[in-house]
Amino acid sequence: MSNAAFILNGAAFEGAVTVTEAGLRGMITLRGDLGSEAMEKAVKASVGVALPKQRKIKSGKRGAVAWMSPDELLLLVDYDQADMLVAKMKSILAEEHHLVVNVSDARSMFTLSGAGAREVLAKGAPVDLSHSVFGKGAIRRSRIGQIAAAFWTLDGEELEVVCFRSVGAFMYDWLSTAAAKGSLPEYL
Amino acid sequence: MLILKCPYCGVSAEETEFTPGGEAHLTRYTSGSEDQAFTDYLFARKNPRGVHFERWRHVFGCGKWFHTARCTATLEVFGTYTGQTSTPPDNIIAVIKAKRPEWEGFK
Ligand SMILES: [Zn+2]
Numbered sequence: 001m002s003n004a005a006f007i008l009n010g011a012a013f014e015g016a017v018t019v020t021e022a023g024l025r026g027m028i029t030l031r032g033d034l035g036s037e038a039m040e041k042a043v044k045a046s047v048g049v050a051l052p053k054q055r056k057i058k059s060g061k062r063g064a065v066a067w068m069s070p071d072e073l074l075l076l077v078d079y080d081q082a083d084m085l086v087a088k089m090k091s092i093l094a095e096e097h098h099l100v101v102n103v104s105d106a107r108s109m110f111t112l113s114g115a116g117a118r119e120v121l122a123k124g125a126p127v128d129l130s131h132s133v134f135g136k137g138a139i140r141r142s143r144i145g146q147i148a149a150a151f152w153t154l155d156g157e158e159l160e161v162v163c164f165r166s167v168g169a170f171m172y173d174w175l176s177t178a179a180a181k182g183s184l185p186e187y188l
Numbered sequence: 189m190l191i192l193k194c195p196y197c198g199v200s201a202e203e204t205e206f207t208p209g210g211e212a213h214l215t216r217y218t219s220g221s222e223d224q225a226f227t228d229y230l231f232a233r234k235n236p237r238g239v240h241f242e243r244w245r246h247v248f249g250c251g252k253w254f255h256t257a258r259c260t261a262t263l264e265v266f267g268t269y270t271g272q273t274s275t276p277p278d279n280i281i282a283v284i285k286a287k288r289p290e291w292e293g294f295k
Contacts, residue, residue: 055197055198069249143248
């Protein structure tokens, strides 16, 4: 059995903001009827929070759950818990049409911290990232540069970005370039 | 640049987040159809200057297909609506009629 590794071994870039590869994170894709009782139960049982509303992410002690589409959620959990939670949710959802997959190794995750984090992301994402529109608990699936990504903020300050692992190194380079010292507006 | 509202995410996003899927509400004649129907489906589209109904996919977002009614002459978007329909809904038709009284109508 090989050891799980992440793509840049936790690289960090200190520029106008700090870009960090977030490391191994358990991620589970969960699809099905988000209005069903079993779905609510499955999410409660695995991360301990209620279902998020449209374009929201909710966090609890054991992880977070993000709204990805009207029939899809993304669960963020401890890396070593993911397989166990997949099995648990499969049994809760056994009676209804659903899909639950551990996608942890298919993704890369980054954090952007610092006062200009939103400005850095806004250079590549066609999204209004102002505090009033993209506040605490907001999530958006969009693109950064030319690659698909989802990003969110749980506390309203630090931004987290997730993308496919195959483009993880490119994402890191892209974010680091966008976070170059002296490249942000002076009013920050 | 178009700004479309994805009916599934409820978010207004710019064109680069979507991918176009061509004309909407077509009957897709295929093997077993009359030759003339198949030819017309492939080559003889109406393609009016103005009001068009199109399929779009929120490819960088939720991944869902939906419909858009827009004007190809001015790029004005009349509205977006669910992908689970074979005709434009009444509210979209009403918006178009109000804005384009001379419009010949759907079909
Ligand atoms: Zn969408």
